[in-house]
Amino acid sequence: MEELPERQRETFVLHRFDGLVYEEIAARMHISRALVNKLISQAMAYCRLLVNYPQAEYTVTAQKDADHEA
Template sequence: MAERDRSSLLRLLIAHYEEMTGHLARRLGSLCLAEDVVQDTYLRLRSLGALPEIDNPRSYLFRMADNIALDRIRAETRMGKRFAPEELGLERPLDEPDAEATLEHKQRLDCLSRALDELPPRCREVFVLHKFDGMSHADIAAHLGISRSMVEKHVMKALAHCRDRLAA
């Protein structure tokens, strides 16, 4: 009887794989971690000795997966990885940006790169020396042999151009 119950639980886990993976991915903040936890749930279920009396098998599986996810988070926290609290008491890594934020940042960087390419060469050079190399206006003026006032005009022109491109 117990093996039949285990087999039915394993079939139920497989039937609800996508739902469980989505549930865990929302809580963990990572589809990859969620898939690992579902795999661990399957392995734990196969290795259980005697199964307890289960009123709601689906709920039992989801609770088991949530507990495995919490165990994994606690273990990684002990190993020095940082986690931020998430809704429903679960956690996700701070250093793992979500895909949407990563895509947005990449698009903004691409837009900024195109905007810099549109600048006249001297204006772009002054802007890059100031914003990316951290040089002061006076140092740039001395380095390029132009007035400090011209450096300020180039920086202002480049800032305005980049702002307009990023806003569009």
């Protein structure tokens, strides 16, 4: 999860681990409910990708490292 962008990670944690509903997350983060839905969906898709294709983690990490070096 630490590879997720900060806002995706924060919304995912608030929803899945802290039990907040989308409206509560939106109010706390000062974003729309639709954006909360999008961020959580993106985080879940990434997590599913890593479960189904563990090697994808290394691809994403390698790309992040390359981006930082450029």
